[in-house]
Amino acid sequence: MKPTLDITWLYPGILNLHGDRGNVMALRRVAGLMGLDTRVTRVDRLTDEVDFADTDLIVIGAGELAVVPAVVGALSGHAAELGRHIDAGKGLYVSGASVAIVADRTQRIQAPGTGRSSAGAGGSGGGGGSAAVSERSVNDGGSQTTPAGGRFGGSGGDVIEGLGLLHLDVTERDEIYGDDLILQVGRETLVGMQIRMVDLRLGDPSDPAEQPFGRVVYGLGNGSWQIESEGVRRGNAIATNLLGPALVRNPWFTQSYLRDVVIATHPEVELADIPDATWQLERQGAQATRSFVASKRTVPGVIQ
Amino acid sequence: MSKPLDGVGGRSPAEGLPSSSSTGRPGGPRFLFALWVGKLAAALIGVFFPSRGTNMSGEIACRIMPDLLAGFRGIDPDKTYFITGTNGKSTSNNLVVHAFRTAGRTVATNLEGANQKTGIATTLVKNTTWRGRLKADYLILEVDERNLERVRAAIPARHVAVTNIQKDQVQRNGDPDYIYQKIRRALGPDVTVYVNNEEPRSASLGQYAGRTISFGVARNERASQLRRDDYAQTMACPICHDAIEFQWSNLAGVGRFSCPGCGFASAETPDYQIDSVDYAKRRFGMAGRTYHLGYDAAHFLYNYALCGAVASQAGIDADRLARAYDSFTNVGGRLEEFTYQGKKVRYVRMKQENPETVQSAIDDVAADSTSKTFVVGLQLVHDIIPHYTNTAYFFDCDVEALLSSHVESCVFFGATNSFDAANRMTYAGFPADRIVVVDSDQPRPILDAIAAAPTEQVYLVTMIGMYETLRAAADRKGEK
Numbered sequence: 173m174k175p176t177l178d179i180t181w182l183y184p185g186i187l188n189l190h191g192d193r194g195n196v197m198a199l200r201r202v203a204g205l206m207g208l209d210t211r212v213t214r215v216d217r218l219t220d221e222v223d224f225a226d227t228d229l230i231v232i233g234a235g236e237l238a239v240v241p242a243v244v245g246a247l248s249g250h251a252a253e254l255g256r257h258i259d260a261g262k263g264l265y266v267s268g269a270s271v272a273i274v275a276d277r278t279q280r281i282q283a284p285g286t287g288r289s290s291a292g293a294g295g296s297g298g299g300g301g302s303a304a305v306s307e308r309s310v311n312d313g314g315s316q317t318t319p320a321g322g323r324f325g326g327s328g329g330d331v332i333e334g335l336g337l338l339h340l341d342v343t344e345r346d347e348i349y350g351d352d353l354i355l356q357v358g359r360e361t362l363v364g365m366q367i368r369m370v371d372l373r374l375g376d377p378s379d380p381a382e383q384p385f386g387r388v389v390y391g392l393g394n395g396s397w398q399i400e401s402e403g404v405r406r407g408n409a410i411a412t413n414l415l416g417p418a419l420v421r422n423p424w425f426t427q428s429y430l431r432d433v434v435i436a437t438h439p440e441v442e443l444a445d446i447p448d449a450t451w452q453l454e455r456q457g458a459q460a461t462r463s464f465v466a467s468k469r470t471v472p473g474v475i476q
Numbered sequence: 477m478s479k480p481l482d483g484v485g486g487r488s489p490a491e492g493l494p495s496s497s498s499t500g501r502p503g504g505p506r507f508l509f510a511l512w513v514g515k516l517a518a519a520l521i522g523v524f525f526p527s528r529g530t531n532m533s534g535e536i537a538c539r540i541m542p543d544l545l546a547g548f549r550g551i552d553p554d555k556t557y558f559i560t561g562t563n564g565k566s567t568s569n570n571l572v573v574h575a576f577r578t579a580g581r582t583v584a585t586n587l588e589g590a591n592q593k594t595g596i597a598t599t600l601v602k603n604t605t606w607r608g609r610l611k612a613d614y615l616i617l618e619v620d621e622r623n624l625e626r627v628r629a630a631i632p633a634r635h636v637a638v639t640n641i642q643k644d645q646v647q648r649n650g651d652p653d654y655i656y657q658k659i660r661r662a663l664g665p666d667v668t669v670y671v672n673n674e675e676p677r678s679a680s681l682g683q684y685a686g687r688t689i690s691f692g693v694a695r696n697e698r699a700s701q702l703r704r705d706d707y708a709q710t711m712a713c714p715i716c717h718d719a720i721e722f723q724w725s726n727l728a729g730v731g732r733f734s735c736p737g738c739g740f741a742s743a744e745t746p747d748y749q750i751d752s753v754d755y756a757k758r759r760f761g762m763a764g765r766t767y768h769l770g771y772d773a774a775h776f777l778y779n780y781a782l783c784g785a786v787a788s789q790a791g792i793d794a795d796r797l798a799r800a801y802d803s804f805t806n807v808g809g810r811l812e813e814f815t816y817q818g819k820k821v822r823y824v825r826m827k828q829e830n831p832e833t834v835q836s837a838i839d840d841v842a843a844d845s846t847s848k849t850f851v852v853g854l855q856l857v858h859d860i861i862p863h864y865t866n867t868a869y870f871f872d873c874d875v876e877a878l879l880s881s882h883v884e885s886c887v888f889f890g891a892t893n894s895f896d897a898a899n900r901m902t903y904a905g906f907p908a909d910r911i912v913v914v915d916s917d918q919p920r921p922i923l924d925a926i927a928a929a930p931t932e933q934v935y936l937v938t939m940i941g942m943y944e945t946l947r948a949a950a951d952r953k954g955e956k
Contacts, residue, residue, distance in 0.1 A: 183719065184710075185708065185710030185711060185712070185719035186710075186711070186712040186717065186719050188872070189646070190646070190868040191831075191867075191868035191869055191870065191871025192871075193706050193871055194868070194871035194900075194903070197706065197871075197903050198903075212706075214706075216708075216710070216719050217718060217719050217736060217737070218717075218718045218719070218737060219718070219736075235651075236653040236712065237651075238651075238653040239712045241717075242716065242718065243717075269651075348646075348647065348649070348650040348654075350647030350857075350862075350864060350866075351647075352864045352865055365864055365865060365866050365868065367646045367647065415868055416896075417868055417871055420871070420896075420899065421896060421899075453895050453896075453898055453899045453902065453913075454895070454896075454899060456895040456913075456915075457893075457895035457896040457899065460865075460892050460893075460895055460896075460915060461865050463892075464856070464865060464891070464892045468862060469861070469862070471861065471862050474862070
C-alpha cells in the first residue's frame with residue numbers, strides 16, 4: 173500500500189485568482205509519480221469545520237485582499253495549531269496576495285480601489301507605450317515609493333491583522349505590477365509570472381528560520397527593501413507571488429518541495445525518482461519564457 | 477423628465493480630470509476651440525487615416541481641453557445610458573442602440589468599441605453641433621469599466637447597465653474586486669442600474685443605486701453541468717466573502733446562486749427574463765413573446781436579455797423589439813467561419829487573460845459532438861508594458877468536456893505560450909501523441925498545422941487580432 177500525502181486545500185472557491193487549482197493538480201500528479209497517494213480535502217465554506225491534525229500540506233491559492241479579513245476570521249481559532257504545523261516542518265504553500273492571510277499585518281491603501289492606479293489604463297498598445305510601473309504621487313504622510321511603484325508605510329488605509337504565521341509586514345501596492353518572474357531557488361531556476369498586488373517586508377531578514385523564498389533573476393521582488401528577493405520560506409511554509417500556476421510550470425521544484433515535506437511528515441517513505449524526460453513540455457515552456465524575457469525592454473526598478 | 481444639461485457648471489469635476497478653472501470653462505471659448513479642432517481632425521482623419529477614426533479626434537481635442545466631456549450641451553441624463561462590465565458590453569451596446577434606432581429614436585453612440593475617454597470624446601465631437609450640442613435624442617455608450625466613474629462624473633447618465641464583473645486582464649485589474657469598487661462608486665441614488673441577475677457581483681450592485689432592474693436567462697439546454705470536484709464553480713460573495721454556491725449555471729460564473737453565509741441570492745425571477753430557448757430553431761421567449769435568436773452561443777442570451785430590459789424600460793414595445801432582434805447584425809462577430817485547404821475553420825473568439833471567455837469558447841466547441849480538431853493560441857499579453865506571458869487562466873477553465881466531444885487532435889500555437897498551454901490538456905488527460913505544438917506566431921506554420929489536421933472540422937480559439945492575421949493569410953494563400 174502506498175503512503176498517502178494529506179493535502180488540505182483551503183477555500184478554493186474564494187481564493188482562486190490565477191488558475192490556482194493547477195497547483196493542487198500538480199501536487200497530485202508529481203506525488204503520484206513519486207509513488208505517493210494523495211488525499212485532497214477541500215474546505216469550501218468559511219464556516220466549515222477544518223481539522224489540520226492529519227494534514228501534511230496546506231494549499232492556499234491567490235485571493236483578493238477584500239476577502240482576507242473573512243478568511244483570517246475563519247482560521248483565527250487555528251492559529252496556534254497552524255504555527256505548530258509549520259514548526260513541525262509540514263507544508264504550507266501560499267500564492268499571491270493571500271500572503272496577507274498568514275502575515276502579521278497588511279496595510280491597505282486608503283479607500284481600496286481609489287488609490288490603486290491601473291497603470292497604463294488608457295492603453296498603450298504595442299511596444300511604444302509607457303511603462304506600467306509609472307509612478308504617481310500619493311499624499312500618504314511620508315511613505316516611500318519603491319523603484320517600481322509600490323510603497324511602504326503611512327498610507328492611512330485599513331490595517332488587516334493576519335494570522336502571524338510568517339513574520340511579514342505586507343503593504344498593498346498603489347500600482348498592480350504584472351510581468352514574468354524568474355527565480356533562483358537553491359539549485360533550481362523557477363519560471364512563472366507575477367501579478368503583484370502587495371509588497372512584503374520580512375520581519376527579520378537575518379532570522380535563519382525565515383528567509384526569502386527565492387532570488388530574483390528577472391522581475392520584481394518583494395519591494396524596495398528586498399527588491400532582489402521574492403517571497404518567504406520558513407521550513408516548508410512558503411508564500412510566493414510566483415504564479416503560473418508555479419507548481420505546474422516548475423515540476424522539478426514541486427518534486428523537491430514534496431520531498432522536503434515527506435521527509436518531515438513520512439520520514440520512513442522512500443520516494444521514487446522521476447525521469448527528467450517526463451517534464452519535456454515544461455522544460456520547453458520554461459525555455460520559451462526565458463528566451464522571451466531575454467528579449468524584453470528594460471523596465472525601471474525591475475531586475476533584468 | 478429632467479431637462480438636458482447645458483454644461484455642467486456646479487458639478488464636481490470628474491475624478492482625474494483637471495478642474496475647469498485650470499483648463500477653461502466648460503462650454504466656453506477653450507471648449508469650443510477644442511471641439512472645432514476635434515471636428516476638423518475628425519474630417520481629416522476620416523479621409524487620411526480612417527482606421528484611427530474612433531479615437532484620434534477625441535484624443536486631440538482632449539489634449540486641448542482635458543475635461544472636454546463635461547462641456548457638451550443638450551445631453552439629457554434620463555436619456556443617457558452607459559453599458560459596462562467585463563464581457564459582452566460591445567455586443568450589448570450595439571444591440572441596445574439597434575433596438576432604439578429600430579424604434580425610430582435618434583442615438584449617438586460608440587459602436588466601434590472605443591470605450592475610453594478619448595473614444596467617447598470622439599463620439600461626442602462627431603455627434604454634436606459646432607457649439608457642442610448633442611444632435612441625437614439619446615446618448616448610449618459602451619464605457620470601459622475602469623473609466624466608468626470618471627466618465628459618469630463628466631456625463632451624469634442616469635442609466636447604467638452592468639453585463640458582469642469577472643476576472644479579466646489581471647495585469648491591469650489585479651482582481652475583480654478592483655473593478656467592482658470602481659463600478660459601485662460610479663453609481664448613486666440618481667442611477668437606475670440594470671444588473672445581471674445570475675452574476676453575483678453585478679447582481680449585488682443594486683445596493684448602491686436608486687433603482688435596480690434585473691435581467692437574466694432561465695436554465696436552458698446548454699446550461700453547464702455543475703461539478704463538485706476541483707472544478708466546482710464558485711466565487712467569493714461580494715457581500716460577506718464566503719463562498720457563493722451555484723445551483724446551475726448558464727455560463728462560467730453565471731447562474732442561479734446563493735450565499736450560505738449571508739443569504740444573498742439571485743432572484744427567483746428577474747424583472748426581465750429569457751424564460752425559454754430553442755437553439756435549433758434559433759428563437760427564445762421573454763415575457764410571453766417569442767423572439768429571433770440571431771446568434772446561438774449561450775452568452776448572447778444575456779446580451780438579448782439586457783437589451784430587453786433597457787429597451788422595455790425606455791418604452792420600446794415588444795413588436796419593435798422583435799423587429800430589432802430580427803435585423804440585428806453583430807459588429808465583429810464572435811463566431812466566424814472560413815475554409816482553408818478543405819478544412820472548415822470555425823473561429824470562436826476569446827479575450828486575453830479572461831477565463832470566462834475561454835470557458836465559453838470551450839463550451840461552444842464541446843457542444844458540437846462531431847469529429848473535430850481544437851486549435852488554440854493563447855498569445856503573449858501585449859496590452860501594456862511590460863509584455864508578459866500568462867497561461868494561468870487556462871487552469872481556471874474546465875477543459876475535460878472536450879475529452880468526450882470527439883476532439884481528435886489539439887494544436888497549440890504561439891512563440892511563448894504554446895508549451896504551457898499544451899500542458900493544460902495533458903493535465904486533463906488528453907493523449908500527448910494527439911497534441912501538436914507550433915511554437916510560432918507566424919501564420920504559415922499555424923496554417924500548415926490546420927491543413928494537416930485529421931478532421932475536416934477545425935475550431936480555432938484565439939484573440940481576434942491573431943484570428944484576423946490568420947484569416948488574411950489564409951485568404952492570400954487561397955488566392956494563389
